[in-house]
Amino acid sequence: QHIMKMSAAYGLLLSVALTRWGQTEQENVVNDLLVTDVSPINSSICQTMWKKVRVNLPKNILCAGGFETKSGACQGDSGGPLVCSGTAVGIVSFNMGRCDYPNVPNVYTEISKYRFWIKEVIKGEHQKHNKQ
Numbered sequence: 001q002h003i004m005k006m007s008a009a010y011g012l013l014l015s016v017a018l019t020r021w022g023q024t025e026q027e028n029v030v031n032d033l034l035v036t037d038v039s040p041i042n043s044s045i046c047q048t049m050w051k052k053v054r055v056n057l058p059k060n061i062l063c064a065g066g067f068e069t070k071s072g073a074c075q076g077d078s079g080g081p082l083v084c085s086g087t088a089v090g091i092v093s094f095n096m097g098r099c100d101y102p103n104v105p106n107v108y109t110e111i112s113k114y115r116f117w118i119k120e121v122i123k124g125e126h127q128k129h130n131k132q
Contacts, residue, residue: 038071038072042063049103049104061107062107064090065105072095074095074099075097078093089110
């Protein structure tokens with residue numbers, strides 16, 4: 001039950017993988033699970049870019065993909081994992097609402113920001129099952 005803390009390793013990553021079921025440029029529906037590599041984007045750069053389109057991002061996010069590339073999240077991908085070295089580090093949150101990856105990065109919820117809450121929920125579920 002290892003939850004990777006991204007803030008320390010994030011600057012060293014060349015790419016992370018997005019696993020997705022959502023739309024593609026060619027198709028509205030896909031039948032196969034898709035994986036695409038996306039490049040991490042520095043949080044302060046991401047914040048600045050989103051502010052240019054009048055969006056203030058919360059502190060619990062990661063940014064990767066989108067931003068003038070051909071790789072990133074699309075409609076139907078929300079809730080899917082952003083994976084680094086086999087560990088889910090982010091959850092697809094949002095983009096500009098288009099799949100042509102405009103001038104802002106895709107935004108993900110950073111899982112490690114919720115690790116204490118996740119561990120408490122898991123611990124509570126474990127205790128509940130042991131009492132039965």
